[in-house]
Amino acid sequence: MREGLRATLAVSAGFWCALGEMLRSCAARLRMLGALRKDEHWPARNLGPALRWFSSEKDFCLPNPSWSEDLRHLFHQFMKKCEDGSWTYISEKEMLDLQKKASELSFQNVKPMKKKQFPSTLTRNFQEGLGFEYAMFYNKDERRIVCLFQGGPLLQGFPGLLHGGAIVTMVDYSISILSTKTIGFTMTAYINITYKRPIPIGSVVVINGQVDKIEERKVFLSSSVHSADEKTLYSEATSLFVQLNLEKSET
Ligand SMILES: CCCCC/C=C\C/C=C\C/C=C\C/C=C\CCCC(=O)SCCNC(=O)CCNC(=O)[C@H](O)C(C)(C)COP(=O)(O)OP(=O)(O)OC[C@H]1O[C@@H](n2cnc3c(N)ncnc32)[C@H](O)[C@@H]1OP(=O)(O)O
Structure with a gap:
């Protein structure tokens, strides 16, 4: 009986870990898609001040x-x-x-x-x-x-x-x-x-x-x-x- 409970808990922990991993990966993809959708051809624009513009000075x-x-x-x-x-x-x-x-x-x-x-x-x-x-x-x-x-x-x-x-x-x-x-x-x-x-x-x-x-x-x-x-x-x-x-x- 105890063995069965341990096995069930192990399976369910594995399930929650895998689900967490999947959600994290989905969130990362959504963030990337969101950034790209704003301007497909120029995603770097969304980086704002992080982007350094070329200066000839x-x-x-x-x-x-x-x-x-x-x-x-x-x-x-x-x-x-x-x-x-x-x-x-x-x-x-x-x-x-x-x-x-x-x-x-x-x-x-x-x-x-x-x-x-x-x-x-x-x-x-x-x-x-x-x-x-x-x-x-x-x-x-x-x-x-x-x-x-x-x-x-x-x-x-x-x-x-x-x-x-x-x-x-x-x-x-x-x-x-x-x-x-x-x-x-x-x-x-x-x-x-x-x-x-x-x-x-x-x-x-x-x-x-x-x-x-x-x-x-x-x-x-x-x-x-x-x-x-x-x-x-x-x-x-x-x-x-x-x-x-x-x-x-x-x-
Ligand atoms: C935006 C332009 C920048 C130019 C840089 C300029 C100046 C530098 C000055 C200032 C600095 C400014 C910016 C530059 C900063 C860094 C530059 C670093 C350089 C790079 O970081 S750059 C990125 C990585 N690079 C790519 O992203 C290329 C992707 N690629 C293609 O865009 C095409 O693939 C291309 C254009 C290469 C050819 O395409 P294509 O349609 O014009 O010509 P085609 O395919 O017909 O090949 C014609 C003949 O080459 C043979 N051939 C072709 N490829 C071969 C291979 N791999 N092995 C053996 N032979 C090959 C064919 O077999 C045929 O040979 P044959 O005539 O004898 O049949």
Whole structure:
């Protein structure tokens, strides 16, 4: 009799747990649907003040107090390389102008953004020093890009180490600028990254990207991520970017 009662209680506890879990999950879905229904195409609007709008007033690619000595040193080294014109510094304004142009494109049934303002890109949604600190340099003749990158504590994955998603984000972003500067607006078709060594939070790495081959609308690129002293190879990636077929998509 007592055994039977215990079994009944166990089953009913399990039932209430499962029901609770189901209700929590339904509530979360309803919250998400509610947020989306207000503006299907622009759910982020509902985030209100949490959303940071892009500002062209400040060049976030210039040194700030959160930059380590290594990052400053490399930055000044590359600025020196710019003096003979072989390398050029890519300012925040130039990136913003590219983004502005991209926001006006119409492709694959995505309508151009009506807003004059638009949110800042993923890599700029963090306060100084907490997320992505970087500066980029472009070599037109060699079809290369270099990104000096210091990843902050909000990009942590495994304790003390940069999240792989943050690493590939920075690689992807750098080479998307390279491929766009090489043949016009492109999108990542694939990026295949191999993580060889973990990157400590706050350390400075150098991302090297280069165009390997162009076949009509396809740009094949390779990239590597090294330590500032070039002794450690952290990651390597190969990728394909495809030039946007704007004529086809405007139909
Ligand atoms: C809004 C645009 C932003 C552009 C960025 C610009 C500049 C950067 C500057 C400033 C920064 C501003 C913002 C950018 C910030 C970050 C950017 C990061 C980059 C990304 O984070 S971006 C998001 C992730 N990305 C996607 O969300 C793409 C989804 N995808 C598609 O939208 C299509 O898939 C597309 C467009 C790729 C192609 O579509 P499509 O219709 O135009 O062309 P189609 O399919 O015909 O392919 C043509 C030829 O590529 C071959 N091909 C295609 N895909 C392949 C694959 N995976 N493997 C092997 N081959 C492939 C075909 O086999 C054919 O080859 P073939 O001609 O030899 O037959």
